[in-house]
Amino acid sequence: MIYYIVICHIVFMLNFNNMSTLLKKTQSSKGERLNWGKVQSVEKGTIPASSFSGRKLTESEHAKRNRDSKTLLVP
Amino acid sequence: MTFDYPGYDLKFIQKEPYDDGSAHKYTYIFKFFSPLTKLHYIIRADYHSFDVFAVKFYCKQHRRSERKYNIITNKGDIGNILVTCVKVIPYLLGKYSNASFGISGARTIDRSGRAEDYRNNQRYKIYKELIPTKIGTNTFEHFEYDHVSSYLLLNKNGGDVITRERHIKEMFCTTYNNLEDIL
Numbered sequence: 430m431i432y433y434i435v436i437c438h439i440v441f442m443l444n445f446n447n448m449s450t451l452l453k454k455t456q457s458s459k460g461e462r463l464n465w466g467k468v469q470s471v472e473k474g475t476i477p478a479s480s481f482s483g484r485k486l487t488e489s490e491h492a493k494r495n496r497d498s499k500t501l502l503v504p
Numbered sequence: 505m506t507f508d509y510p511g512y513d514l515k516f517i518q519k520e521p522y523d524d525g526s527a528h529k530y531t532y533i534f535k536f537f538s539p540l541t542k543l544h545y546i547i548r549a550d551y552h553s554f555d556v557f558a559v560k561f562y563c564k565q566h567r568r569s570e571r572k573y574n575i576i577t578n579k580g581d582i583g584n585i586l587v588t589c590v591k592v593i594p595y596l597l598g599k600y601s602n603a604s605f606g607i608s609g610a611r612t613i614d615r616s617g618r619a620e621d622y623r624n625n626q627r628y629k630i631y632k633e634l635i636p637t638k639i640g641t642n643t644f645e646h647f648e649y650d651h652v653s654s655y656l657l658l659n660k661n662g663g664d665v666i667t668r669e670r671h672i673k674e675m676f677c678t679t680y681n682n683l684e685d686i687l
Contacts, residue, residue, distance in 0.1 A: 460618025468619045481673060483656070486646035491636045497506045498637035502594050503644070 507637050511587035512536045514547070514595065527553040527679045532596065535564070536588050541579035549592055552679065554672050555662065556604045557596055561589050573610035574619070586630070590638045593657070597643070602662045604644070604672065607631055609653040628653035645669075 459465075495501075517533040534547040544564040549557045562572040569575065593605055609628025611620040620626065632648055632655055639646075644657040645665050658669055 458614040458616040458618065459612070460614040460616055460620070463620075465614070465618040465620050468613055468617050481649050481651050481654075481677070483647045483649040483651075483654075483669070483673070486636065486648060488641060491641050491646060494633060494636040495640075497508075499508050500638075501640045502590055502638045503597065504640040504642040 507583055507587060507634050509583035509587045511584050511591055512538060514588060514591055516595075522550070527675045529553070532557075532592075534592060534595075538581050538585060540581040540584070541577070543577065543579060545585060545588070547589055547592055549596060551600075553675055554604070554668065555600060555602050555659070556606055556672050556675070557592075557600075558606045558608070558676075559589065559592055560608070560610075561585075571613050574613040576612055576614075582630075586634055587638065590634070593639065602659050604659045604662070604668075605657040606672070606676065607635070607655045607657075611653070622653055624650045625653045628655070631655055 514534045514536055517535055520531045520533055522528050522530050529551050531551065532549040534549070535544055536547070537544050545561055546564050546567065547559065547561040549559050551557055560573060563575070563577050566572040566575050566577075596603055596605075609625050609631055611622045611625045612627070613619045628650075635655055635657070636646060639657060643661075644659055647656040647658060647669060649655070656669065656672065658665055658672070662668055
């Protein structure tokens, strides 16, 4: 009887391990979860600088972001 | 968000010439080791015309991968790693007092080959929080480009800020004509 229980336990554990490995393999990647697109090659060409809208950080925005900072590497 | 990490010691490796006729002139290469992740990291600071460095880093074990800047190692210690990368700025300022610095957040490519959008990506969101906590406004003007996940530290010593910012932007657009692809 004891042998039977031990064998059942071993069989169960083996199946459990296989199941978890299978689950890991089928688990979706971060890109799939977040619905990222597939990598595609982009044709080379000059990108107009005007299409990049940048903005200067104001002193108050900067101060807000580094309010918890203790050390600055560059003043 | 706080980034009060000491970072690690930077080791200068070499100054590598890059002579392809573009605005990219040469590259300073550094390395450091993280005892927590037990991995070595490589930092490359590409010097361009207009006294601008583009700072990038990757984990040394991915050095042969064409997606070395896009891979997430997921080993932790990101605070110390990023602070160590920022340490390149005062080091290079010691040699080039008028230098400006550009940083781009590479989009993540996961194991199934899916890529994050290049606009306002997750690396860039961290960088734009980190940089103001380590770099002040006395030396640099800070510019954000959410559209291309890039951040520019423009040195105030070099003259008219607005004109130089426009020139630098144009220079990067011409030099990296596959910008959408590499970001």
